[in-house]
Amino acid sequence: MIDEQKFLAAIRSSNAEERFAAWRDAGEAPPSAIPALGQLAGGADPAVAKAAAEALTTMVHAVGKSPGAANRGAVVKGLLTVAEQGPLPARVHALRLLSNIAGEDSVPAIANYLKSPELREEAVFALERIPGSAAAKAIMDAYPSAPADFQPRLLAALGHVRATDAAPLVERALHSGNKEIALAAARAYGRIGAKGWAAYPALDAYTGLQRNDLMDGMLRQADALARQGGPAEAMAIYRTALARPEEHWQCAAIVGLSKIGTTEAAAAIQPKLKSDQRTVRITAQQAWRRMAG
Amino acid sequence: MQPSNNSSRRQFLKRASAVAGAPALFHIVPARALGLQGEPAPSDILNLGHIGIGGRGRGFLRPEANLGKRVPAPANLGGDGTHALRPARSVALCDVDVKHLDDAATRVGGQPRLYKDFRRLLEDKDVDAVYIASPDHWHALMTVLACEAGKDVYVEKPACNTIEEGRAMVTAAERYGRVVQVGSQGRSQMGAWQANNFIKGGRIGKVSKVTCWHYASPQGDWTPDSDPPPELDYDTWVGPARWLPYNVKHTHGAFRWLIDFGGGQIRDRGAHVMSIASWIMDADYTGPVSVECTGEPPHDGMYDAAVTMEATYTFRNPNWTLVWGQPGNPSASMDARYGATYWGDTGNIAVTYGDGDSTHTEQKAVDYAAQCACPTVFRSPGHSANFEDCIRTREKPIMHIEAGHRVASLCILGNVAFQLRRKLDWDPVNERFRNDDEANRLLSRPGRGPWNL
Numbered sequence: 001m002i003d004e005q006k007f008l009a010a011i012r013s014s015n016a017e018e019r020f021a022a023w024r025d026a027g028e029a030p031p032s033a034i035p036a037l038g039q040l041a042g043g044a045d046p047a048v049a050k051a052a053a054e055a056l057t058t059m060v061h062a063v064g065k066s067p068g069a070a071n072r073g074a075v076v077k078g079l080l081t082v083a084e085q086g087p088l089p090a091r092v093h094a095l096r097l098l099s100n101i102a103g104e105d106s107v108p109a110i111a112n113y114l115k116s117p118e119l120r121e122e123a124v125f126a127l128e129r130i131p132g133s134a135a136a137k138a139i140m141d142a143y144p145s146a147p148a149d150f151q152p153r154l155l156a157a158l159g160h161v162r163a164t165d166a167a168p169l170v171e172r173a174l175h176s177g178n179k180e181i182a183l184a185a186a187r188a189y190g191r192i193g194a195k196g197w198a199a200y201p202a203l204d205a206y207t208g209l210q211r212n213d214l215m216d217g218m219l220r221q222a223d224a225l226a227r228q229g230g231p232a233e234a235m236a237i238y239r240t241a242l243a244r245p246e247e248h249w250q251c252a253a254i255v256g257l258s259k260i261g262t263t264e265a266a267a268a269i270q271p272k273l274k275s276d277q278r279t280v281r282i283t284a285q286q287a288w289r290r291m292a293g
Numbered sequence: 294m295q296p297s298n299n300s301s302r303r304q305f306l307k308r309a310s311a312v313a314g315a316p317a318l319f320h321i322v323p324a325r326a327l328g329l330q331g332e333p334a335p336s337d338i339l340n341l342g343h344i345g346i347g348g349r350g351r352g353f354l355r356p357e358a359n360l361g362k363r364v365p366a367p368a369n370l371g372g373d374g375t376h377a378l379r380p381a382r383s384v385a386l387c388d389v390d391v392k393h394l395d396d397a398a399t400r401v402g403g404q405p406r407l408y409k410d411f412r413r414l415l416e417d418k419d420v421d422a423v424y425i426a427s428p429d430h431w432h433a434l435m436t437v438l439a440c441e442a443g444k445d446v447y448v449e450k451p452a453c454n455t456i457e458e459g460r461a462m463v464t465a466a467e468r469y470g471r472v473v474q475v476g477s478q479g480r481s482q483m484g485a486w487q488a489n490n491f492i493k494g495g496r497i498g499k500v501s502k503v504t505c506w507h508y509a510s511p512q513g514d515w516t517p518d519s520d521p522p523p524e525l526d527y528d529t530w531v532g533p534a535r536w537l538p539y540n541v542k543h544t545h546g547a548f549r550w551l552i553d554f555g556g557g558q559i560r561d562r563g564a565h566v567m568s569i570a571s572w573i574m575d576a577d578y579t580g581p582v583s584v585e586c587t588g589e590p591p592h593d594g595m596y597d598a599a600v601t602m603e604a605t606y607t608f609r610n611p612n613w614t615l616v617w618g619q620p621g622n623p624s625a626s627m628d629a630r631y632g633a634t635y636w637g638d639t640g641n642i643a644v645t646y647g648d649g650d651s652t653h654t655e656q657k658a659v660d661y662a663a664q665c666a667c668p669t670v671f672r673s674p675g676h677s678a679n680f681e682d683c684i685r686t687r688e689k690p691i692m693h694i695e696a697g698h699r700v701a702s703l704c705i706l707g708n709v710a711f712q713l714r715r716k717l718d719w720d721p722v723n724e725r726f727r728n729d730d731e732a733n734r735l736l737s738r739p740g741r742g743p744w745n746l
Contacts (some may be wrong), residue, residue: 020592046515047593054590054597061713064731096535100731121536121741128739131730156745160737187745208416212441219468248443251470282687283470 004033011040011051019051026055027062031071034059034078035085038094042087053093056082060097067103076102080109088118095122102126104134111138120150124157136163143169152184159188167194174198179206183213190217193224197233215241219252223259231260239268250275251283258287266291339681342385342420342444344411344435347393348546349449350426353677355383357403366675370478376674379681387414389526390545409526411435415442422684425449426476428548429555430534433458434744436473436694440465445472447680450564451704452697454556456724457737459698461746466694474680474690475697477568479647481673484654485569488635488644489670491658492573497637502614503570506621507631509601510550510557513594516542533744542595550596552708553738557598559617560704565647566633568692568700570615573635574608577696580703580721581606581615586710588619604707617707626655709735 007029010022033055040052056079063072079102082094098110107130113123127135136158143154155173158166170192173185182201189198200218203211222237234256241253254272257265269291272284338360343350352370355378363377370378383401387408388394394407408414414423415438422445425435433453439446446466452475453459466473479485492500518538521527527539534553537543549555571577588602599619606615624634629645646652673679673691683690702724709732710717718727726732740746 016593046595050593050595061731064713065715065729067730100734125535125739125741129734129737131734153742153745156740160739160745209412209438209442212438216441223468246443248440248469248471252468255468255470279470279687286687 001030002028004030008033008036008040011037011055012048016047019047023051023055023058026058029055029059031059031074031078034075035081038078038082038086038090041082041093042090049089053090056093056097060100064101072101076106080106083110083113083119091119092122095119095126099126099129102130104130104132106130107134107138111135111142114139114142114146114150114154121153124153128157128160133163133165136161136166139163140166140169148178148181151178152180155181155184155188159191162192164192164194167192167196167198171196171198174201179210183210186214186217188217190220190224193221193228195225195228195230197221197225215244215246215249219249219256222256226256226260231262231265234260235265235268238265242268242272247277247280250277250280254280254283254287258291261291337380339379339381339684340384340419340421341381342387342414342417342423343383343397344387344414344423344425345427345431345449346386346388346397347390348426350388350393350424351397351400353424353426353447354397354401355381356401357382366678370481370675370677376678378675379678381681385414385417385420387411389529391524410529412438415439415444420444422446422472422681428530428545429560430454430548430553431532433462434533434740434746436462437465437746440469440471440473443469443471445680445684447474447476447677448697449476450568450697451556451560451701452564452694453701454553454560454705455736455738456702456705458746459701460724463694463698470687472680472683472687472690473694473697474676474683475564475568475692475694475700476676477565477647477692477697477700478676479565479569479644479652480572480691481676481679482647482652484652485572485644485647486670486672487658487662488569488642488654489573490665491642491654491661492635492637493670494661494665496640496657496661497635497642498639500574500613500635500637502616502636503574503633504616504618504622504636505563505566505570505631505633506618506623507558507562507566508620510591510598510619511596512591512600513542513550513596515594516540531741533738533740533746535738536741540595550598552598552712555598556704556708557602558619559599559602559604559707560701562631562648563617563704563707564700566631567615567617567703568696569644569647569652570633570635571696571700571703572691574613574615576608577693577699579608580699580724581706581719582609582721583607583716583718584706584710585716586707586714588711590711599708599711602707602711604710606703606706615703617703627653629653 007022010018013019037052037056041049043049059075063069063075079094079098083091110123110126113119127139139154139157146154170185170188173181176182200214203214218237222234226234238253238256241249254269257269269284269287272280275281366376366378383405385406386397398405423439425448429451432448436446436448518540521539543551549561584606586602586604588599591600602619604617624643627643627645632643632645634641634643642655642658644654679690717732720727
């Protein structure tokens, strides 16, 4: 362990090489230096702020490999202090670093920042990277009281981490009167890939890329259902896509059906072998060859 | 600007279908509609959309005035001057910088539709395919949304900034049956093809090592943050990346020197040089089992991408080693600022560059390709032409998205090992690090605001 005061003095040095040597070796610095580094990382001198921020990053990497690493708990605790008390740029940096190493026991503290207009993006970013179910649960808990303009972001996070437990919440959001929320829910539901099947809003109520969001959610859900051994439910979705005029949705249905690979799936693809839409026809022919081969 | 009055491919097809089902009518058909007099028929013309048209993106524009002319594919699009670009028209342009938009519209001529929001361009039903030349941190999301909108995609390299992004691009292309070409155009250039034939012809024996060389990244300086210029929608420029204040030294071309945005030389030129290595070594569907990296970050200044680095990748079955050297050891036989040397058990050969007009190899490979009657390697007609051919055939292009993702993965793994300063074991099948919690968290970068994969 290097001496804390000498280390902090080197970080504050006016000599660039001295600062560099200090932050490069910061993995050997005591975690008790973290709050002071946080103050420096938010300071007015950009060179010192960089050295302090890099030192914090180096300390995180030094304990990042294993959750059981010595000092990891102390580094996390120090970063939580910076997130709580530091200048704003340091608080942002601390939350980003916590995404690398924080465990489930830090989730409540980080989730508090979901209520902060300044830090909520950084908080949800950190929560998305923390393994385990506690982070998803915290996002679900925050959802009902979150402002409407942030709820789509929380839904995206639940989809990103494939939060199966969130499926009922997301399913309810599918039918929100707020289109942004309903679309975010559609995307999230498909990504979660829960075993059940939700009734998606009618495509015709949406336009342009919004329809793509809805259909993409449905197609992802179909892919998940097929993987989970629910080909009948998946086939129903693929047939819906197959009946649409949009050639890329038909292509997606063909690709999905070809993975199911049953006689029934092949029968659904067969008419498309003669489709007058060239891309659809070629995709069907390629799928047919894959299924045969 | 208003939509063009000229016939588009889709409009033409719609009309053609209607005519096919109607009673025969006699009327004069202009030669252009039939593709006579050297002009392409409208049904042969691709309608292109362009997202990101400052810098690199300008090179993909198809000026209206060139329609009907034989335009050789330029070297920076992977052409060697012997093949013509396919007939295409730039019908829609998009950029978050209005100056870029205006400049591109002038270059294209005609009446392209102009967009500041790429999602509106993706809704344009007249667009068959898109060229994406946005900054790297946008590549994945734009590609995925383009596939969801039914567009075929040419996306600049590196394909992605995280492993998760790359896999999402592969999945989207596969799900929607889209053609996606990644802009590592070296594979479409003669020098790389000659070297690939030479090596696959056994002329240097079994290759056990590939060593890349490239000059260092800039150290950077301290330039104060400022307000963004009025012509730039800076919040959208940052998009899915982590927010940082505007600074002229990290936007547009200079984003490359921040790891979160561009990733330094290894992700810029590495996506060219290592693309050719992956092609020659048949590694487009796999990856290394370990990576370790040494090097120096900037000691001061606003950048964080490695100034110098040496990343060593170990592959198994077959066993070989790839080294990204920055600066590395340049070839003794070829004069070039970057490239790679392939070391076989009976000889070696160098391939220079891999991006622009300087992808060359040694004379022995040039002679071999000229004399050998049995080259087995696919010869691309040019990177854009190959992409546009594949739009018609629905085959995979030479730098398909799985290859693009795997090559970008090399660049990303090198940077992660550089950042964490430890050897990393990699599972190329499941695309996870073995026994490294923090490294695995860096496989993804959650989005920001409405920009989520």
